[in-house]
Amino acid sequence: MSDSYSSFGATFLGALEGAISLLLTLLTGYCVARVGLIDHKTVTRVSKLCTQLFLPCLIVVQMGPHLTVSNLGKMWILPLWGLVSTIVAHLLGWLGKAFFKTRWWVIVAAGRPNTSALPLLLLQSLESTGVLDSLSADGESVKDTLSRAKSLILLNVVVQQTLTFQFAPAILKRDSKADGKSKGVEADVEGGDRLAEPVKRRGGNLNPVVQDSEHVGLLQDHNGRSYGTAEDGDDYPEALGLVADEPNVHWPKRLAILEKPVKATLSKMSPPLIGAMVALFIGLIPPLNHIFYDKDSPIHTSVTQSAENLGGLFVALQMFLVGSELALIPRARPGVIPTAYALLIRFIVMPGISLVFVWTTAGRGWYADDTLVWFLLVLIPAGPSAMLLASVAELVGIDEGPIAGYLTISCKASRHRKFLVLIPNWTPFHYAK
Numbered sequence: 001m002s003d004s005y006s007s008f009g010a011t012f013l014g015a016l017e018g019a020i021s022l023l024l025t026l027l028t029g030y031c032v033a034r035v036g037l038i039d040h041k042t043v044t045r046v047s048k049l050c051t052q053l054f055l056p057c058l059i060v061v062q063m064g065p066h067l068t069v070s071n072l073g074k075m076w077i078l079p080l081w082g083l084v085s086t087i088v089a090h091l092l093g094w095l096g097k098a099f100f101k102t103r104w105w106v107i108v109a110a111g112r113p114n115t116s117a118l119p120l121l122l123l124q125s126l127e128s129t130g131v132l133d134s135l136s137a138d139g140e141s142v143k144d145t146l147s148r149a150k151s152l153i154l155l156n157v158v159v160q161q162t163l164t165f166q167f168a169p170a171i172l173k174r175d176s177k178a179d180g181k182s183k184g185v186e187a188d189v190e191g192g193d194r195l196a197e198p199v200k201r202r203g204g205n206l207n208p209v210v211q212d213s214e215h216v217g218l219l220q221d222h223n224g225r226s227y228g229t230a231e232d233g234d235d236y237p238e239a240l241g242l243v244a245d246e247p248n249v250h251w252p253k254r255l256a257i258l259e260k261p262v263k264a265t266l267s268k269m270s271p272p273l274i275g276a277m278v279a280l281f282i283g284l285i286p287p288l289n290h291i292f293y294d295k296d297s298p299i300h301t302s303v304t305q306s307a308e309n310l311g312g313l314f315v316a317l318q319m320f321l322v323g324s325e326l327a328l329i330p331r332a333r334p335g336v337i338p339t340a341y342a343l344l345i346r347f348i349v350m351p352g353i354s355l356v357f358v359w360t361t362a363g364r365g366w367y368a369d370d371t372l373v374w375f376l377l378v379l380i381p382a383g384p385s386a387m388l389l390a391s392v393a394e395l396v397g398i399d400e401g402p403i404a405g406y407l408t409i410s411c412k413a414s415r416h417r418k419f420l421v422l423i424p425n426w427t428p429f430h431y432a433k
Contacts, residue, residue: 029323
């Protein structure tokens with residue numbers, strides 16, 4: 001019994017140290033933004049760079065070596081459980097929205113966990129504390145366990161990112177319609193407002209004439225119509241937009257029929273999904289797998305190592321940007337009921353559902369008989385909501401204040417996520433094994 005308590009205490013201290021490391025990274029970004037060393041536009045651009053470049057590189061490097069036919073036959077449960085658990089969480093969010101008459105963002109906040117930077121950085125912290133030793137397979141080093149855990153988490157990230165970009169904007173736009181922004185003034189991406197409907201004007205012209213308020217006399221001929229006179233006192237905040245300096249590129253005539261379907265398909269694919277497809281293509285072809293991932297290959301020491309260097313920037317940088325964004329987004333009161341309900345789903349209900357699922361299914365031969373896989377099945381659907389929620393809210397032009405306020409509370413509550421790493425020492429978890 002004393003050995004059990006000693007193991008439990010060591011795991012708890014290691015989990016606590018990992019959580020503190022995680023929160024300090026987030027706090028650093030918050031403080032840097034508060035003192036003015038980084039602004040919101042920079043955070044937005046670097047965050048976009050992380051999603052479109054660093055994360056795909058990390059996916060290619062971490063997932064590729066493990067995406068073999070034999071491994072996919074064992075690890076299929078992770079993306080499937082990521083999909084099922086996300087659907088369940090969104091349905092619970094919808095039930096809460098319908099019952100409590102809250103805003104629509106509660107559905108996404110309850111349904112979408114942080115499945116990328118937060119668990120990856122937590123695992124990195126746990127590597128040095130010795131917690132991952134209890135999750136390692138026989139003859140596997142802690143470093144190999146961490147690499148395998150990253151690949152499994154990123155496999156789920158692709159599913160989560162695809163679901164978010166496909167469904168979250170349409171859900172959050174309902175809040176915009178509820179505020180009447182679809183019929184009135186819409187929020188501009190750069191701040192300020194822009195006119196959503198034509199302004200009433202004198203004369204017979206049907207379309208408004210928009211004038212740059214900084215260049216009096218430069219009038220924008222709207223849709224080729226003649227100029228007119230606005231109502232006295234009307235203000236046109238919309239300035240003349242910059243002309244995009246882009247080449248007019250056309251597909252060859254023989255391939256012109258494929259241009260629209262190909263562009264439409266690519267527009268529906270997120271960068272992480274493209275990175276996963278590249279990793280799958282390389283991983284499933286043994287010669288390419290050896291060329292890109294064998295350490296004695298010249299391609300590995302040049303191309304793969306370069307991608308690994310770029311992918312390594314994602315984890316800590318993304319958490320740093322999370323802290324910065326929390327400091328820069330104007331916060332508003334999200335409401336007690338929406339906040340409490342979303343936190344209940346994220347920190348109590350979904351971890352409970354995951355624990356029950358693993359307890360009742362693990363060790364029965366239905367999927368991989370691997371402690372690390374079982375642990376990740378519990379870790380992935382739990383924890384705070386994704387910070388991507390704020391980015392999507394900005395994209396669709398709804399009020400970010402309540403969402404930013406909720407995310408701040410959610411990140412503060414994430415310190416309790418450390419208790420999930422005690423699962424390897426939990427009796428039912430070992431009983432399943």
